[in-house]
Amino acid sequence: MHHKRFRYPGRLGKKAQEESQLNWIFILIAGAVILGFFIFLVMKQRTASEAKLSGKLSQQLNTILVGAKVSSGTVQEIPTPELSIRFTCNDYYIGPASQRLGNRIVFAPTYVEGEKIVTWTLDWNVPFKVTSFLYMTSPLVRYVLVGDTDAAKELWQSLPTKINKGAAAVSFADFQSGKVKDEGDKYVRFIFVVDRPSASYSMPSGFDKVQVTGLIVDTNLRQVQFLVRAGDGSDTLVTSGPSYQYLEDEAMYGAIFTDDNNEYACLMKRAYTRLNMVARVYYEKLNLIAPLPAYEGSSCEGFYKDNQNLKQLIAATDIAASAAYPLSTSSYGSIGDVKVSLKEQNTRLQLQSCSLIY
Amino acid sequence: MAGMIKMQKSQIKLGETVAIMFVFFILLIVGAVFYMNIQRSTVAQDITQAYELRAVELAQTISFLPEAQCTESNVVKASCFDLYKLIALSKVAGTPLGTNLYSNEFGMTTIRLFMIYPRGGNWTLYSNPKGNFTSAPVTHIPIALYNTTVDKYYFGVLEVTTYN
Numbered sequence: 001m002h003h004k005r006f007r008y009p010g011r012l013g014k015k016a017q018e019e020s021q022l023n024w025i026f027i028l029i030a031g032a033v034i035l036g037f038f039i040f041l042v043m044k045q046r047t048a049s050e051a052k053l054s055g056k057l058s059q060q061l062n063t064i065l066v067g068a069k070v071s072s073g074t075v076q077e078i079p080t081p082e083l084s085i086r087f088t089c090n091d092y093y094i095g096p097a098s099q100r101l102g103n104r105i106v107f108a109p110t111y112v113e114g115e116k117i118v119t120w121t122l123d124w125n126v127p128f129k130v131t132s133f134l135y136m137t138s139p140l141v142r143y144v145l146v147g148d149t150d151a152a153k154e155l156w157q158s159l160p161t162k163i164n165k166g167a168a169a170v171s172f173a174d175f176q177s178g179k180v181k182d183e184g185d186k187y188v189r190f191i192f193v194v195d196r197p198s199a200s201y202s203m204p205s206g207f208d209k210v211q212v213t214g215l216i217v218d219t220n221l222r223q224v225q226f227l228v229r230a231g232d233g234s235d236t237l238v239t240s241g242p243s244y245q246y247l248e249d250e251a252m253y254g255a256i257f258t259d260d261n262n263e264y265a266c267l268m269k270r271a272y273t274r275l276n277m278v279a280r281v282y283y284e285k286l287n288l289i290a291p292l293p294a295y296e297g298s299s300c301e302g303f304y305k306d307n308q309n310l311k312q313l314i315a316a317t318d319i320a321a322s323a324a325y326p327l328s329t330s331s332y333g334s335i336g337d338v339k340v341s342l343k344e345q346n347t348r349l350q351l352q353s354c355s356l357i358y
Numbered sequence: 359m360a361g362m363i364k365m366q367k368s369q370i371k372l373g374e375t376v377a378i379m380f381v382f383f384i385l386l387i388v389g390a391v392f393y394m395n396i397q398r399s400t401v402a403q404d405i406t407q408a409y410e411l412r413a414v415e416l417a418q419t420i421s422f423l424p425e426a427q428c429t430e431s432n433v434v435k436a437s438c439f440d441l442y443k444l445i446a447l448s449k450v451a452g453t454p455l456g457t458n459l460y461s462n463e464f465g466m467t468t469i470r471l472f473m474i475y476p477r478g479g480n481w482t483l484y485s486n487p488k489g490n491f492t493s494a495p496v497t498h499i500p501i502a503l504y505n506t507t508v509d510k511y512y513f514g515v516l517e518v519t520t521y522n
Contacts, residue, residue: 026375284446288442
């Protein structure tokens, strides 16, 4: 053996070298496979836990939304982990997890971001309670109310103090002279409460990197009109979509909190569909109790049997059968009349010791 | 000859390493399968729990529906269902428009109302059963029913069936 090693030293050395090289290649391949396997496992686990966290967060937010909806008239500031919630008319999304909003009507900007969300709940009464509107925003959105009128000041005061709305309403002259400055907010929403609305508004300088949207509130005609930037980097806000009429202030607040006119239209359409359904339930209920011995032939029966106000309300809000949202001017007029009339009927029923309509 | 022996030795070494690797991966796969099975059973448990919670959530949703609540001049009476509103709701929810609207809220469930005391009728408030469901847990929720015509409270039960 010794003899042979000395006889063919080069050949044996080469073989050992080859063997050693082969070993290293094998170790490298095996190592890479094991490493790859674990990297794959970690990546999968990471994706899964991210999805799980998003799901958990969306579930928790669902609970928050249910709770917020129940406590009408309240403003809540809810601390959350750093997250971004995308809202559409029917759903909301946190990362890959989505959740249906169901019967809840939530007016919110397209993206609610940050470590805090502010919710505000108000009942929508037409004249009976139809649903609760939930308004949602975050401190990252600044609301700048522009207007000199009493209506502007009143509107500014009616908005919850917990939202990022500045110290006071800004006069239109101050807005035009550029006194409104960028304060480092990610989103800014200008609310113009003016007597004679314009088709476009020039923004003060310094808002190039801020995502700006706007809204015109015409308190005389009770109409809202959404505004968007004319183009990327443009300093002009131009109208977007049609003007929407509102009968109740709750609907106008909805336009303030929503930044997209299509989403607003969809939400209001859902609200009016619900109104139609609730009116049908009331109409049916009154027809059920009208022939009961307690009311038959009494003065109460006339209010209950085939109640024309409710019938009119059902016809005016029959979006599914007749028209899409926005409703026609005559429908809005009709709803306004019915509201007054139903209130009167309810008062008269109370005076006559009859069961109330609502 | 010696070269041949060396070659064989290294082949055996390589074989050993491959065998170790093989056993290692087998153990890893067995571990992964075991872990996945545990995860699967946890998910199944979570799903069952979610369906049970859904039934309670639905009952809560109904209790806050303005078309079911007892009101007086828009003031809501807590934990009270208006009997005639519920009967009217059972009629309206059965129409195509009603089914379309309430399916967004109640999904694939059946909600029935039983008047327990005094013994009265029962009404199907909403019904949208799933075709081939695997299980359908039923949740009973006791409620107070208010008869506005005689100003009296009755006792009823909401039966919520959720289809899995």
